[in-house]
Amino acid sequence: xxxxxxxQLSQGARELRLVPAATRSRMLEILVQTILDNTPLxxxxxxxxxxxxxxxxxxxxxxxxxxxxxxxxxxxCGIQDLARLEDPLGALLAQTQLDDDLILDKVSVPLGVVxxxxxxxxxxxxxxxxxxxxxGNGIALKGGREATRTNRAMVRVAQETLEKNGxxxxxxxxxEGRESVDELLKHDDLVDLVIPRGSNEFVRYIQxxxxxxxxxxxxGVCHIYVHPSANVDTALKVxxxxxxxxxxxxxxxxxxxxDRQIAPTFLPLLRDELIRAGVKVRVCSESSHILNHDDIVRxxxxxxxxxxxxxxIKVVPDMNGAIEHINRHGSHHTDGILAQxxxxxxxFVASVDSASVFANCSTxxxxxxxxxxxxxxxxxxxxxxxxxxxxxxxLLTYKYILRGKGHIVASYSGAAARPxxxxxxxxxxx
Amino acid sequence: xxxxxxxQLSQGARELRLVPAATRSRMLEILVQTILDNTPLxxxxxxxxxxxxxxxxxxxxxxxxxxxxxxxxxxxCGIQDLARLEDPLGALLAQTQLDDDLILDKVSVPLGVVxxxxxxxxxxxxxxxxxxxxxGNGIALKGGREATRTNRAMVRVAQETLEKNGxxxxxxxxxEGRESVDELLKHDDLVDLVIPRGSNEFVRYIQxxxxxxxxxxxxGVCHIYVHPSANVDTALKVxxxxxxxxxxxxxxxxxxxxDRQIAPTFLPLLRDELIRAGVKVRVCSESSHILNHDDIVRxxxxxxxxxxxxxxIKVVPDMNGAIEHINRHGSHHTDGILAQxxxxxxxFVASVDSASVFANCSTxxxxxxxxxxxxxxxxxxxxxxxxxxxxxxxLLTYKYILRGKGHIVASYSGAAARPxxxxxxxxxxx
Numbered sequence: 001x002x003x004x005x006x007x008q009l010s011q012g013a014r015e016l017r018l019v020p021a022a023t024r025s026r027m028l029e030i031l032v033q034t035i036l037d038n039t040p041l042x043x044x045x046x047x048x049x050x051x052x053x054x055x056x057x058x059x060x061x062x063x064x065x066x067x068x069x070x071x072x073x074x075x076x077c078g079i080q081d082l083a084r085l086e087d088p089l090g091a092l093l094a095q096t097q098l099d100d101d102l103i104l105d106k107v108s109v110p111l112g113v114v115x116x117x118x119x120x121x122x123x124x125x126x127x128x129x130x131x132x133x134x135x136g137n138g139i140a141l142k143g144g145r146e147a148t149r150t151n152r153a154m155v156r157v158a159q160e161t162l163e164k165n166g167x168x169x170x171x172x173x174x175x176e177g178r179e180s181v182d183e184l185l186k187h188d189d190l191v192d193l194v195i196p197r198g199s200n201e202f203v204r205y206i207q208x209x210x211x212x213x214x215x216x217x218x219x220g221v222c223h224i225y226v227h228p229s230a231n232v233d234t235a236l237k238v239x240x241x242x243x244x245x246x247x248x249x250x251x252x253x254x255x256x257x258x259d260r261q262i263a264p265t266f267l268p269l270l271r272d273e274l275i276r277a278g279v280k281v282r283v284c285s286e287s288s289h290i291l292n293h294d295d296i297v298r299x300x301x302x303x304x305x306x307x308x309x310x311x312x313i314k315v316v317p318d319m320n321g322a323i324e325h326i327n328r329h330g331s332h333h334t335d336g337i338l339a340q341x342x343x344x345x346x347x348f349v350a351s352v353d354s355a356s357v358f359a360n361c362s363t364x365x366x367x368x369x370x371x372x373x374x375x376x377x378x379x380x381x382x383x384x385x386x387x388x389x390x391x392x393x394x395l396l397t398y399k400y401i402l403r404g405k406g407h408i409v410a411s412y413s414g415a416a417a418r419p420x421x422x423x424x425x426x427x428x429x430x
Numbered sequence: 431x432x433x434x435x436x437x438q439l440s441q442g443a444r445e446l447r448l449v450p451a452a453t454r455s456r457m458l459e460i461l462v463q464t465i466l467d468n469t470p471l472x473x474x475x476x477x478x479x480x481x482x483x484x485x486x487x488x489x490x491x492x493x494x495x496x497x498x499x500x501x502x503x504x505x506x507c508g509i510q511d512l513a514r515l516e517d518p519l520g521a522l523l524a525q526t527q528l529d530d531d532l533i534l535d536k537v538s539v540p541l542g543v544v545x546x547x548x549x550x551x552x553x554x555x556x557x558x559x560x561x562x563x564x565x566g567n568g569i570a571l572k573g574g575r576e577a578t579r580t581n582r583a584m585v586r587v588a589q590e591t592l593e594k595n596g597x598x599x600x601x602x603x604x605x606e607g608r609e610s611v612d613e614l615l616k617h618d619d620l621v622d623l624v625i626p627r628g629s630n631e632f633v634r635y636i637q638x639x640x641x642x643x644x645x646x647x648x649x650g651v652c653h654i655y656v657h658p659s660a661n662v663d664t665a666l667k668v669x670x671x672x673x674x675x676x677x678x679x680x681x682x683x684x685x686x687x688x689d690r691q692i693a694p695t696f697l698p699l700l701r702d703e704l705i706r707a708g709v710k711v712r713v714c715s716e717s718s719h720i721l722n723h724d725d726i727v728r729x730x731x732x733x734x735x736x737x738x739x740x741x742x743i744k745v746v747p748d749m750n751g752a753i754e755h756i757n758r759h760g761s762h763h764t765d766g767i768l769a770q771x772x773x774x775x776x777x778f779v780a781s782v783d784s785a786s787v788f789a790n791c792s793t794x795x796x797x798x799x800x801x802x803x804x805x806x807x808x809x810x811x812x813x814x815x816x817x818x819x820x821x822x823x824x825l826l827t828y829k830y831i832l833r834g835k836g837h838i839v840a841s842y843s844g845a846a847a848r849p850x851x852x853x854x855x856x857x858x859x860x
Contacts, residue, residue, distance in 0.1 A: 014783075018781065090780075096802050102795075104801055192814075234836035238836055241840050347448075350447075353539075355829055355830065356829065356830045357830070357832075359831070359834065361532060361834030361835075361836070361838070362838045364838075365528070365837070366830070370839070371526070371534055372854075383542060383622050384541075384622075384643045384827070385815050387828060387829070397813045397817055398818075399784065399785060399787055399818070400785065400796070400818045400819075401786075401787050403775070403791070406668055407668075407790070407791040407792065407795070408668055408672075409676075409794035409795060410671050412800070420802065
């Protein structure tokens with residue numbers, strides 16, 4: 001069943017990507033209208049989902065499950081933005097004249113078939129649908145169990161409206177049940193990328209159980225290093241924001257590394273400020289002596305993502321000590337420095353091997369929306385393909401197209417070999 | 431032992447990438463001089479390797495094993511080109527002003543630690559060394575057994591000369607023995623990319639036995655489709671080149687798809703031309719009737735990479751039949767169309783889902799050198815990361831650097847949220 005659905009997606013996406021950009025824009029506009037027209041239906045189905053599940057969920061999750069007119073209209077605006085966007089397919093990324101009448105183009109193309117596995121947060125569904133439509137990818141959607149009725153209504157309505165308007169392309173489908181995920185993970189010949197959103201355990205499970213490439217991150221252990229040159233007020237303000245603005249987020253800070261030079265004066269101020277903000281403070285043994293505080297972090301706990309109002313503080317001998325700690329215990333997600341010394345900032349951002357490296361601002365900025373990408377499909381902490389907060393470019397790859405007039409390689413080989421020209425043709429900047 | 435070496439590489443590469451671009455250029459120039467100064471030593475060690483192994487090797491492999499003054503000077507020229515090249519590290523790929531004094535940079539960075547596992551072809555060693563030096567990556571080199579003495583001499587001399595000149599960075603090492611490869615494949619926490627070069631079986635083994643991302647291709651089943659509008663002389667010339675110019679290459683054609691409209695007239699000409707060129711012809715049942723030729727390709731043989739002077743010919747009902755055949759049986763490496771009808775060419779290149787798609791030229795052009803990339807580190811048939819012939823960009827990724835002045839996310843949230851500016855700052859085109 002899952003395999004059949006994937007084969008159909010793959011075929012549907014192949015048809016979809018051949019229609020002109022303007023047609024995909026028109027389809028996006030139909031989706032916007034569909035969302036607006038069906039707001040009452042979506043709210044009604046969502047109320048039934050909430051009635052059944054909200055009471056078993058933690059408050060933050062129940063909030064994510066619940067739709068509102070506001071959330072739905074924000075969603076519609078997002079899709080409207082996608083409809084207006086320059087089409088990303090077929091963009092000429094590079095062009096080289098190899099010889100007379102022999103031109104090599106590098107052009108952007110869709111990845112193929114993608115699967116996004118998301119939490120019980122139904123506004124994600126149309127976002128992903130919009131992004132895959134704009135980029136010409138097939139999409140196997142798998143939403144959280146608690147949002148089943150909302151997700152079903154959203155997918156059914158999208159399908160019906162698009163078909164009614166003469167766009168029968170089957171580039172999307174909705175999978176249900178945990179078994180469908182296990183089944184999907186087997187088909188690495190049909191699925192080009194899996195984007196799991198959800199708990200760290202879930203992401204790790206996906207990574208361990210499939211040969212399909214995964215875009216995502218199993219953890220976000222973000223650090224902030226306080227350099228001796230840091231402005232104390234700024235440092236306290238940024239650290240409190242990075243920890244408390246949304247503690248469950250993957251880009252919230254988990255460990256503060258304080259330079260030994262300023263530890264005796266800075267640590268007491270930091271502790272007081274954090275406690276005032278409701279944060280539980282845990283410390284290394286050196287900090288423990290300075291603060292006379294006995295909640296000591298064990299050596300094997302420095303990789304911990306608290307995801308809550310708890311923070312770990314460690315004294316480091318110098319910036320190199322901080323960089324070593326981060327490269328060893330971090331998750332290559334987001335790490336920052338607080339320093340007025342510009343040289344220190346530049347050394348730090350050059351040496352820390354993370355997707356996002358920040359100077360003098362909160363780690364919470366590491367996010368597709370705040371980076372100006374519009375929609376975000378995920379945050380990658382691997383190094384291959386897209387990295388950091390990922391927008392549309394994570395759904396694209398490229399192909400090389402060479403157009404000749406009967407050119408053969410034999411002409412460019414051997415003693416009388418014709419030389420290549422290799423002249424780079426400037427392409428429009430994007 | 432292997433793990434220790436990888437940890438050291440990782441550290442050495444981290445130091446290497448912090449030195450100025452001009453220093454890496456200087457090191458490349460020292461490598462050029464090292465190669466020229468030690469040519470007699472390399473030839474002498476290579477002669478010993480050849481004396482021991484050449485007679486057990488197929489002629490093509492023995493040729494690859496043997497160095498010559500010519501090969502060595504070509505190699506030195508290649509490294510000289512790299513020394514003159516603009517440094518690819520720290521390139522500003524995109525820049526966005528998020529708000530006053532809050533600027534987001536996307537900059538190119540090295541992948542980290544790479545391993546290239548190559549055949550008994552010692553000229554590859556300095557090429558890879560040069561590419562990783564230019565891109566700031568650590569490199570675990572593993573060469574073919576038959577070139578052991580040459581490889582050892584090359585690595586030893588490079589290390590000694592660089593150290594003597596004040597560049598002690600240990601960013602490279604030479605692994606020996608098949609066991610060292612198996613050991614390396616376990617350390618996905620230390621190695622960012624493996625590039626296996628060699629037999630299809632070997633590449634498949636690497637892909638199946640490691641969680642480290644692999645850049646490479648397990649097979650090259652390349653197709654050429656002959657459209658009814660094709661010029662017959664051009665078609666015959668291109669097909670013969672694509673099959674015979676170097677039949678063992680991954681970009682040589684394996685299957686010719688002939689449109690039914692022209693099959694009765696074109697097939698006899700094609701068969702005669704191929705036989706004249708020494709190619710063994712195998713056919714589908716429809717071609718068999720037309721040609722009265724009984725070497726029939728079985729249904730399960732259409733995925734075959736002959737890698738020799740053998741070719742398969744199949745009649746397809748139309749271009750869609752050709753595209754379906756290619757997307758099903760191809761290896762997403764390189765596929766081409768021969769047609770004078772421009773519309774047909776454009777439909778074909780848009781619909782075929784391969785890394786390289788060609789119109790009216792030989793598939794043999796799919797190669798980093800012929801694409802104008804200078805050195806090639808591999809050809810990828812996957813869709814994530816670098817695809818097709820891959821030069822330096824396959825050894826690079828990017829990071830996001832955000833520089834602020836104490837900016838916190840709380841200012842951009844809630845009822846009195848400050849809006850972002852998101853103004854794109856133009857970056858120099860590269």
